[in-house]
Amino acid sequence: MSDTSDRLLGETTNERRASCQVAPGLTFTKIESTLQDGQTRYVRVLSVDFAAFTGKIRATTGKTVKDRERTSDMAGLMASQGLEPLAAVNGGFFDIASEFSPGALGGLTVADGKILNSAANGEAALTLGNHGTNLWIDKVWSQSRITFTPPGGSPSRPDHVVDGLNREPGRIQGCGGGMGPAGENDRNSHPDNLIDARMPQLGIHCLDSDETIVFTEDFGALPFLPGTVRAVLVGADRTVKQVSDTTSGLVAGPGEHVVVATGSHAAWLQTDAVVGSQMSLPAADVRRGASAETAVYFNGTDDAVVNGGPWLVKNGAEGPFDFNSGTTPEHAYLTPMNSRTAAGITTDRKLLLVVVDKKSGPAGPAHGLTMPQLAQAMKNLGATEAVNLDGGGSSTMWVKGALANHPSDGTGEERYVGNAIVVTAK
Known part of the structure; x- marks a missing residue:
């Protein structure tokens, strides 16, 4: 890694970046920042350039909707189906405390063009499909x-x-x-x-x-x-x-x-x-927009939706974090420095999948990000639209058969989650 002046948030003493091509159009980047207190922040970024990428971006709940699985296992399930998984991140929020269906998602979920969970109406969500042409973030109903x-x-x-x-x-x-x-x-x-x-x-x-x-x-x-x-x-x-x-x-x-x-x-x-x-x-x-004004149709097996929130970056501006986004300025999700997962869309229609570590890393204790900091980071990475996905112990990135981050679940192991976004070669 080499030092760079293009720092993610501005409070670091130095920042190091290294990138590699996972596949044509799919780039993996490590960003490691030494902070003023001597701790390190670990950020991992997957960037999908649909002008060069020939694979697909898929959402999956694993074997069933009701149960939880590890992100890496969901990628492995894609491998068993002959789809050649290249990378994956954890997806949206799920009802971890439910004994009946601990893997059920807390919002609109679509995989392979099929609706699997209904919307938490008014939530923000990420829609994927049709090789990037059906790529947007909006409120859904x-x-x-x-x-x-x-x-x-x-x-x-x-x-x-x-x-x-x-x-x-x-x-x-x-x-x-x-x-x-x-x-x-x-x-x-x-x-x-x-x-x-x-x-x-x-x-x-x-x-x-x-x-x-x-x-x-x-x-x-x-x-x-x-x-x-x-x-x-x-x-x-x-x-x-x-x-x-x-x-x-x-x-x-x-x-x-x-x-x-x-x-x-x-x-x-x-x-x-x-x-x-x-x-x-x-x-x-199914509709999208602030007042559910636009109908949404899922016409093909490429269509996928992942629930999230809050909406981090909208039309190039950060926030706002308010009641209408599922948070308030005092919301418990906003202020702690936690592990985070987010998705963003750049001006040139690249997809960004970002994971930030907390608690531990190869160099010891690690800082996470507050939600406003995550919004700033996504904007500085080039996102003009971005949404927060499930974070904390759920935050996981998997690249080419191995974990690319350090999950912060209390067990020290990769958490079993409700769904995942998987990048496949076909």
């Missing part, structure tokens, strides 16, 4: 509606709002209400009633005892869920095959769905979804 028509009858509640996809019923990681800032709140609440559950809230889960959740084959087998529950298994032909008062052991096969209703919603499902009922579940309405 989603809503689905479902109808069950009993044999020879009429639905009692047509176009019933679906509260979530592939997650624990009653537990909304990241909060977020209905479609658009004035959308239906659906009775979400915070356990201590301290925040507005209609807005996205980083690192916080909200509650709703009356929910309807849809599970796809991607989730895996459903565990036991306590409380008032009604569950139905719907075949690939959209006909109800099985009804149950427990979720335990239910699993959706290819093209099938399991629909679970809790609390007051259970009575509706018991009335309308009997064996032989027909399910109508149109494609989710």
Whole structure:
């Protein structure tokens, strides 16, 4: 590494950078900065230049949505599918405290063009696809509606709002209400009633005892869920095959769905979804923009979305970090120097994937970054748009078969996470 005057934040005594080409159009850069207190900051950057890169950027939840896996294992899964993984970073926020689905994502998640988790409405997200032409960061929203028509009858509640996809019923990681800032709140609440559950809230889960959740084959087998529950298994032909008062052991096969209703919603499902009922579940309405004004369509297997927040850099400006971005100036995520993962887009449409270490490194103790510092760093790296991804012990970068950073989970090992962004050769 060689000293450079192009320092990431300006408070370092010296900064050293070294880069190598992983593949044409894919560059890996190490940035190591000695700070005034003698400690070192370790930053790792993957840069994808779509003008030269011939591979793909993929999102994956691993083998199932409900379970967690290491970023390196998700890259290995790509290898088992013959896709030749080149590099990977951890992805978005997930519900690590859920016993029902600890790997379920706390926001909109799309992999291979398929929606796997619904949005924490109003959250920021990174969208990848179509070899960089469908590359953007924006607020995202989603809503689905479902109808069950009993044999020879009429639905009692047509176009019933679906509260979530592939997650624990009653537990909304990241909060977020209905479609658009004035959308239906659906009775979400915070356990201590301290925040507005209609807005996205980083690192916080909200509650709703009356929910309807849809599970796809991607989730895996459903565990036991306590409380008032009604569950139905719907075949690939959209006909109800099985009804149950427990979720335990239910699993959706290819093209099938399991629909679970809790609390007051259970009575509706018991009335309308009997064996032989027909399910109508149109494609989710996904939108982007401050007021959910622009429709989003996922048309190909290249499309992917990773949830995140806050929005670090917007139109070349840092922040703001405010309530509308899922944070407040006093938010616990903003001020600590933590390990961080972020994604950015440059003016010339390069994708930046960045990981910052905390706690340890090859030269001893390491500094992380506060969220405002991360925004400044992303801007100084050339990003005109950037979003924070899951950080702390989740922050992981893997390049060509080996970890490229020093994960800071309490175990000292790589954390099992909900999803990952994987760069593949094909």
